[in-house]
Amino acid sequence: MMRGRWRIFSLAARFSAVFLPILWSTGVDAQEELHAYRQVAYESGHGTTAIKRGPGGTYYALNRPDRCVWTFSSAGSRIGRLGSIGMGPADLLSPKDVAVDGEGNAVVADGSDMVKVFSPTGELLSSVPFRRPEHVATMANGNILVSGFPKEYLLYRFDNHAKILAALGTPVKVDNDPFFNAVLNMGNIIVDSEDNIYYIFTHMLTPTVRKYKSDGTLLAEWHLTDGEVLAQIVDGAKRRYQDNKKASNYGGVSVLTAAFFDEDSKTLWVASGAQVTELDSSGHTVQTARLVLPDGRPLQAEGLIVERDVIRASGYLAGIFEFPRPK
Amino acid sequence: MLIHYQVVIIFSLTRYGGGTSIGPFLAWLFMRILRSFVLQVPALIGLGLLAGWGLSHRGATEEISDGKYEFDSRLDPPLPAQARVDPGQHLVVMVGLTKFSPPAQYLGVLQRKYQSDGLKILVVFAPDAPRSHAALADSMGVPWVVDKDGSYRRVLRSALGHGHDALLIYDKNYKVKFQAFTNPDNDALRQLVEKYLLGRITYSPAELLASDLIGKRMEGLECLRERAKMTGVFVIFPPGCSSCELNGYRESLTKARVSGWGSSANRDPWTLVFVNGLDGNTAAIAKNLGFGGKSVCGVREDKLLDPYQTRKGATMVPLLVSVGDDEIVKDVQKLTTVSKGGAQ
Numbered sequence: 244m245m246r247g248r249w250r251i252f253s254l255a256a257r258f259s260a261v262f263l264p265i266l267w268s269t270g271v272d273a274q275e276e277l278h279a280y281r282q283v284a285y286e287s288g289h290g291t292t293a294i295k296r297g298p299g300g301t302y303y304a305l306n307r308p309d310r311c312v313w314t315f316s317s318a319g320s321r322i323g324r325l326g327s328i329g330m331g332p333a334d335l336l337s338p339k340d341v342a343v344d345g346e347g348n349a350v351v352a353d354g355s356d357m358v359k360v361f362s363p364t365g366e367l368l369s370s371v372p373f374r375r376p377e378h379v380a381t382m383a384n385g386n387i388l389v390s391g392f393p394k395e396y397l398l399y400r401f402d403n404h405a406k407i408l409a410a411l412g413t414p415v416k417v418d419n420d421p422f423f424n425a426v427l428n429m430g431n432i433i434v435d436s437e438d439n440i441y442y443i444f445t446h447m448l449t450p451t452v453r454k455y456k457s458d459g460t461l462l463a464e465w466h467l468t469d470g471e472v473l474a475q476i477v478d479g480a481k482r483r484y485q486d487n488k489k490a491s492n493y494g495g496v497s498v499l500t501a502a503f504f505d506e507d508s509k510t511l512w513v514a515s516g517a518q519v520t521e522l523d524s525s526g527h528t529v530q531t532a533r534l535v536l537p538d539g540r541p542l543q544a545e546g547l548i549v550e551r552d553v554i555r556a557s558g559y560l561a562g563i564f565e566f567p568r569p570k
Numbered sequence: 571m572l573i574h575y576q577v578v579i580i581f582s583l584t585r586y587g588g589g590t591s592i593g594p595f596l597a598w599l600f601m602r603i604l605r606s607f608v609l610q611v612p613a614l615i616g617l618g619l620l621a622g623w624g625l626s627h628r629g630a631t632e633e634i635s636d637g638k639y640e641f642d643s644r645l646d647p648p649l650p651a652q653a654r655v656d657p658g659q660h661l662v663v664m665v666g667l668t669k670f671s672p673p674a675q676y677l678g679v680l681q682r683k684y685q686s687d688g689l690k691i692l693v694v695f696a697p698d699a700p701r702s703h704a705a706l707a708d709s710m711g712v713p714w715v716v717d718k719d720g721s722y723r724r725v726l727r728s729a730l731g732h733g734h735d736a737l738l739i740y741d742k743n744y745k746v747k748f749q750a751f752t753n754p755d756n757d758a759l760r761q762l763v764e765k766y767l768l769g770r771i772t773y774s775p776a777e778l779l780a781s782d783l784i785g786k787r788m789e790g791l792e793c794l795r796e797r798a799k800m801t802g803v804f805v806i807f808p809p810g811c812s813s814c815e816l817n818g819y820r821e822s823l824t825k826a827r828v829s830g831w832g833s834s835a836n837r838d839p840w841t842l843v844f845v846n847g848l849d850g851n852t853a854a855i856a857k858n859l860g861f862g863g864k865s866v867c868g869v870r871e872d873k874l875l876d877p878y879q880t881r882k883g884a885t886m887v888p889l890l891v892s893v894g895d896d897e898i899v900k901d902v903q904k905l906t907t908v909s910k911g912g913a914q
Binding site: 273282286308309310311324328329330331332430506536537538 | 642747758762771774859904907
């Protein structure tokens with residue numbers, strides 16, 4: 244009798260030793276998965292990087308191989324195209340990012356060392372010379388914010404006539420080599436309705452977001468730590484960084500790949516590959532989730548728009564997909 | 571020069587005895603100096619000019635620095651013979667290649683496609699380029715020239731010897747439309763040629779495929795069972811993850827089928843065609859979706875897609891091809907466009 248009980252106890256202990264850690268490891272850090280329910284704006288499929296919301300529910304999609312910005316209605320039907328390949332004044336050579344102002348004008352950071360402003364119908368309104376622009380944003384008064392390869396300042400503010408108004412933000416000193424330090428300080432720019440500026444360090448090995456007032460006063464600095472996908476990306480980025488240092492190769496891995504400020508919930512959404520993280524006004528993580536395509540692959544988000552019920556995310560290989568917004 | 575005058579003075583003093591009479595000596599010295607100026611200074615100036623010209627000439631041939639053209643600026647004459655625009659030509663694509671860069675096969679594709687529309691492609695090889703590169707250009711039917719005297723490098727504004735390639739596109743009025751110090755990818759080159767030769771760029775993969783397929787037969791299909799049916803509607807899943815794409819487009823397929831697209835050829839079940847990707851897994855998924863053996867086919871990429879179609883990534887969206895009873899392709903549309911209820 245005793246022997247039988249001991250045997251049962253022994254089996255239960257063995258079972259627990261083997262399976263409980265597995266169950267625990269799969270249950271504790273399991274990230275919510277958001278499954279895309281449809282692809283939208285097919286005309287800007289492969290090659291889509293940034294997507295931005297325009298007035299009246301329209302949205303703008305930057306397509307790198309097309310060298311243009313496609314505009315879409317809220318229903319996803321194509322409205323038009325801004326720019327095309329070339330080296331003329333209204334052409335785009337290697338577009339990097341797009342921002343949209345309140346009138347629907349598109350501000351495009353181009354690899355031709357220019358930031359070009361297009362009207363909604365595609366006319367070139369102005370050009371701002373800028374060395375290696377990477378990201379752009381617009382403020383409520385139409386001012387343009389541009390970031391690039393920062394050495395002295397993180398970003399610059401221009402008026403509508405391409406006149407420089409201010410230089411904002413001090414780069415973090417994380418590497419003695421000025422080039423490596425500049426790469427690590429590159430960043431995306433998001434502006435909320437109160438003209439607060441969020442500088443999302445895209446390549447920093449400690450995922451970081453800074454919040455500035457419109458005059459450049461630093462309000463807060465947040466560090467993202469939650470989520471499996473983010474941890475994996477940071478690990479990969481650190482390895483690549485060390486390899487690059489050895490080879491004196493100034494490339495880098497983008498850790499924080501897209502961002503969006505949701506005015507309804509007043510939260511900042513930051514994407515790192517397939518993971519989206521929602522941050523509250525204090526920089527605390529509200530939730531994280533993984534973006535999954537209909538065929539089960541992760542969507543490596545390079546563009547993000549968060550609306551009341553839907554998240555639109557774009558990836559270079561996949562195109563633009565809609566996901567349910569997590570509650 | 572200074573040493574020369576010292577020698578003259580010492581020689582003069584020796585010759586005239588040092589202190590007999592200084593007048594003739596000074597006169598003689600003045601004449602010698604004058605003569606040396608008259609004869610030597612022009613000679614030295616001439617030598618200097620010659621040396622300067624030589625250096626500048628050397629710089630022009632071997633030390634060409636890279637320089638950007640302004641958009642729409644005109645090329646400076648004289649141009650080397652092969653760079654000139656002949657009657658009937660509207661656009662010239664000049665590609666400068668170092669010894670490390672063989673000509674891209676795609677240049678031949680562009681040449682064949684648009685030669686009749688006035689496109690001229692010229693490959694300029696660096697003098698040290700291997701002969702095999704020229705043979706490759708010959709095999710593609712692309713004209714080429716070896717830049718022996720540097721005249722093409724001057725036009726390209728790029729020293730090929732510096733180790734990078736160059737691209738220059740100009741129109742029949744010799745106005746520069748595009749310039750790069752690199753070899754652009756095929757899709758960029760296609761867009762540039764379309765823009766400046768045809769005046770419009772094709773972005774849609776369906777339009778690209780349509781331009782090659784409409785009016786022709788679908789060939790090269792290999793189906794799971796029986797002989798391939800060559801009429802009706804074919805759903806082309808381009809290269810990539812065909813089987814996983816299929817699940818994602820289940821709803822679109824149903825909607826497109828209901829829409830009645832390709833109705834003249836719509837009596838039979840539709841046929842799924844997987845480019846480079848018909849495997850057991852794909853067939854199983856297709857079967858689950860109600861597509862039997864004869865309605866599931868594979869095709870080799872080069873049998874269906876014209877090499878002109880550069881946007882392979884973009885063609886991950888499935889395409890519908892409507893084939894009439896005469897087995898000729900009538901229409902091509904994106905599946906997603908049809909499933910949304912209309913053409914673009």
